[in-house]
Amino acid sequence: MITYARMKNPKLLIVLDMQDGRLEKTKEFGADLVFNPGKCDIDKEIKALTNDYGCDVYIEVTGHPSSVIQGLAVTRKLGRFVEFSVFGSETSVDWSIIGDRKELGILGAHLSPYAYPFVIENMMKGNLKTDGVASSMFKIEEWEKAFDYATGNHGDFKVAFKFD
Known part of the structure; x- marks a missing residue:
């Protein structure tokens, strides 16, 4: 933005x-x-x-x-x-x-x-520019952890899923 x-x-x-x-x-x-x-x-x-x-x-x-x-x-x-x-x-x-x-x-x-x-x-x-916006990457199997990090309680801006 x-x-x-x-x-x-x-x-x-x-x-x-x-x-x-x-x-x-x-x-x-x-x-x-x-x-x-x-x-x-x-x-x-x-x-x-x-x-x-x-x-x-x-x-x-x-x-x-x-x-x-x-x-x-x-x-x-x-x-x-x-x-x-x-x-x-x-x-x-x-x-x-x-x-x-x-x-x-x-x-x-x-x-x-x-x-x-x-x-x-x-x-x-x-x-x-997007460097550092997605500060944590998760495998789809880690969806619960990703959703927890998406709350911002861990200091993340945004989280994303990485598909191999």
């Missing part, structure tokens, strides 16, 4: 995550600045960087309700909020932020079958 965003040549690519290890990896993949919302006031940081203006584009990829609320707060007037997540529960927001106060463009996005050829081609060419 970070390397694709970098391909669009943003003036400043800021990444937010609650896990410092993930933030370090995003720097390797092209993030200019990283912030942990658990350790700082994101609204204050973004406003300081943009002279109280806010983000032009906020892409929500966590699937956590607090990220939606945070994203709507830090997106500038007439900015764009992109929702890319799958949620485990309903999320409520103050819709007046979207219409009355900021006149935001809201875009829903998710992987489509048409995205895969682009992604595969650019991964093979090295344009989309």
Whole structure:
């Protein structure tokens, strides 16, 4: 996601995550600045960087309700909020932020079958970085262990199955 965003040549690519290890990896993949919302006031940081203006584009990829609320707060007037997540529960927001106060463009996005050829081609060419994302590889017979590691409790970003 970070390397694709970098391909669009943003003036400043800021990444937010609650896990410092993930933030370090995003720097390797092209993030200019990283912030942990658990350790700082994101609204204050973004406003300081943009002279109280806010983000032009906020892409929500966590699937956590607090990220939606945070994203709507830090997106500038007439900015764009992109929702890319799958949620485990309903999320409520103050819709007046979207219409009355900021006149935001809201875009829903998710992987489509048409995205895969682009992604595969650019991964093979090295344009989309993936080094270290799948931090543990498992044989299919180890599926229970793989699912345990996929929880993130062992510090993994993503896990994958290796077929011989």
